[in-house]
Amino acid sequence: MGANKTAKATKVSDPSAAENPARKTTAPAKAAPVRKAAPAKAAPVKKAATARKTAEVAEAAATRGAPSARRKAPAVKPESRTALVRRARRINRELAEVYPYAHPELDFENSFQLIVATVLSAQTTDLRVNQTTPALFAKYPTPEDLAAADPQEVEEILRPCGFFRAKTKSVMGLSKALVDNHGGEVPGRLEDLVKLPGVGRKTAFVVLGNAFGRPGITVDTHFQRLVRRWRWTEATDPDKIEAAVGALFPKSEWTMLSHHVIFHGRRICHARKPACGACPIAPLCPAFGEGETDPEKARKLLKYEKGGFPGQRLKPPQSYLDAGGIPAPPLGAAG
Structure with a gap:
């Protein structure tokens, strides 16, 4: 009877022990994985948050002091063939006024x-x-x-x-x-x-x-550089440049066009630092800004102000220089 009382007491004090005898041994084993798993789930969340914060800081640093990154520049419409022809011919007319006596700068008699x-x-x-x-x-x-x-x-x-x-x-x-x-x-x-x-x-x-007075396009280094800057063509092969540019102008203009472009490339639109701020065709140039845009600094880059080139027979054009710089923002400039 004493044994029955003990068993009964056990049943009353801990009813679950009789229903699930293994609970006491398995309960701690279940609790341990819960405590270990909790930090493992929290780590990716913290890592992701840190990564997002780092990305935000990097983006802010990249855009700081760079207005073009914060403000999207307006898109420039692709130039139609008709617009390209008109702009190219206008550039040639403007250059003809600046360099009316453009000629070969090699001395020769025959x-x-x-x-x-x-x-x-x-x-x-x-x-x-x-x-x-x-x-x-x-x-x-x-x-x-x-x-x-x-x-x-x-x-x-x-x-x-x-x-x-x-x-x-x-x-x-x-x-x-x-x-x-x-x-x-x-x-x-x-x-x-x-x-x-x-x-x-x-x-x-x-x-x-x-x-011989027969029209031809002279594709030298100056000519190649300028026609690509003006986006008359993207070709790099001289023969392809010759064909592309020749298609923009009447054949009768080819020889003087070559002189105008070469004169301009030697005097103003230099390879390393073009004098953009003193350029008479700046409003028509899509590459405006590649060189010095300040009018006074640009004037110091003009080659004919430093003694000119061999065979040069014209005086420095003053009409646009006396105006104090470029007359208007270049066409197609973003901003």
């Missing part, structure tokens, strides 16, 4: 001197060529004379031009080809000119346009 000087101008300045050719033409005035010259003597004269050995070979080979194939005369056809040693399309068009 087509032979012009073609030789143009070949020598590769990878050097027109000034250097103009300082070299007087002695060359004084000693060898005709293709026959230059073709029969002593190469070492010609090399010595051409040494200041750089690459003097290769250039000696080119001009002597050119002279010999003129004597052998063209009776000592410079041909007036593109297909004949490009077959001469050292003569490519650029040189050929210089000769055709300025010695």
Whole structure:
């Protein structure tokens, strides 16, 4: 009976023990995983919150002091073909007013001197060529004379031009080809000119346009740089640039167009630091702002204010400079 009382007492004091004898041993095991799992669930939440905060701080730092990042610039509509043609032709008209006497800046008296000087101008300045050719033409005035010259003597004269050995070979080979194939005369056809040693399309068009009055586009480094800045074409190959730009203008304008662009590239629209603030075609230039935009600082970059270029026969244009800078914001400028 004592045993029955003990069992009864146990049943009364802990009724669940009789119903689930294993509860006392399993309850602690269940509690432990709950306590361990709680921090594991909280960690990703904290990590995600930290990441969001870091991203917000980084974004704020990136936009601080950068208005363009905080304020979206208005989109510029793509230029239609008609608009491009009109803008390109207007640029040429404006440049014609600024450089009314644009011309080849190599000194020459006839087509032979012009073609030789143009070949020598590769990878050097027109000034250097103009300082070299007087002695060359004084000693060898005709293709026959230059073709029969002593190469070492010609090399010595051409040494200041750089690459003097290769250039000696080119001009002597050119002279010999003129004597052998063209009776000592410079041909007036593109297909004949490009077959001469050292003569490519650029040189050929210089000769055709300025010695024979036949239109041609001279795609030199200045011309390539400017027509891409003005978005006349995105091409980089000279032949493709020539075709793309030629399609924008009447053929009769090609030669003077080349002079206008090259004059502008040498005097104002420089490769490294264009003088945007003193540029007469700034309102038409989609690349405005690549160079110095302050009018006074830009004026100091103008090349003709530092002595000009060889053969230059025009005075510095003052109409737009006296106005104190550019007349209006450039077309298509975002802001």
